[in-house]
Amino acid sequence: MEQMPPPASDPVPEAEPLSGTEISFESTHFLLQGVQRGDSQALDRLCQRYLPRLRRWATGRLPAKARGFMDTDDLVQDTLIRALRRFPDFELRHEGALQAYLRHAVFNMIREQARRVRSRPEAAELDGEERDPGPSPLEQAVGRELADRYEAAFNRLRPEDQQAIVARCEMGFSYKEVAEALKKPSPDAARMAVSRALLNLAREMHV
Amino acid sequence: MTTDPAKDPDGDRESLLLRLAALISDGAHVDWDTMESAATTAAEREMIRRLRTLAEITAVHRPPGSSAE
Numbered sequence: 001m002e003q004m005p006p007p008a009s010d011p012v013p014e015a016e017p018l019s020g021t022e023i024s025f026e027s028t029h030f031l032l033q034g035v036q037r038g039d040s041q042a043l044d045r046l047c048q049r050y051l052p053r054l055r056r057w058a059t060g061r062l063p064a065k066a067r068g069f070m071d072t073d074d075l076v077q078d079t080l081i082r083a084l085r086r087f088p089d090f091e092l093r094h095e096g097a098l099q100a101y102l103r104h105a106v107f108n109m110i111r112e113q114a115r116r117v118r119s120r121p122e123a124a125e126l127d128g129e130e131r132d133p134g135p136s137p138l139e140q141a142v143g144r145e146l147a148d149r150y151e152a153a154f155n156r157l158r159p160e161d162q163q164a165i166v167a168r169c170e171m172g173f174s175y176k177e178v179a180e181a182l183k184k185p186s187p188d189a190a191r192m193a194v195s196r197a198l199l200n201l202a203r204e205m206h207v
Numbered sequence: 208m209t210t211d212p213a214k215d216p217d218g219d220r221e222s223l224l225l226r227l228a229a230l231i232s233d234g235a236h237v238d239w240d241t242m243e244s245a246a247t248t249a250a251e252r253e254m255i256r257r258l259r260t261l262a263e264i265t266a267v268h269r270p271p272g273s274s275a276e
Contacts, residue, residue: 142264168232170268191229192229194229195226195232196225199225199258201261202254
């Protein structure tokens, strides 16, 4: 084999930029409690952390015809705010659980948007049938069948593996942030956890 | 990759797949065609194909210029 990839235990590359919105787990816990008490500054801080990531994730998942139907940014923001206010504080064992919860909330919002596009009256008037909402960017990249297999496989993973994949591969957090979110002892340990989660996901992607 | 028959082939395969998964997580470039053609079993080739799909999926979500290379 000509080129061997570096081992998973290699040190984490140094060039990875840290986001300007890093908040420690303890801060997240504190801010979430603030949100649930109605503290608007706490809400702003958590939105600053999660909104850009969730918007980018949603853009990759929203069907083509749903994108022009509603303002995606507003929908994601509304979903995030509602989810943060509803998130049960006792569930916050670590931040990875919150990230997975937010991903689930936005995923449900996208499904609802796709359903609305299919059932729009003007769509039904044109052909008398439900309208296909069109492919999402993700479906355009790998095809609908593989996108569906990914989601089904993801849902079969253990919560720990789901959280590792959401934090790193879907939300794009740095390894330092992933370590904090998943309570791993180091960025190297976080990288190993994400790698193992991806391998488990690949194993689950059977037909 | 070792060719020593005394070594555990399952362990080698697991190690290779784990390294590929780490590269996906890093957002690093992988020559998937080469990796697939170098697979020694059908099962290994299938796992490499699935990892390739995961690399394509994670690329959709990754912010521009955010790879860890």
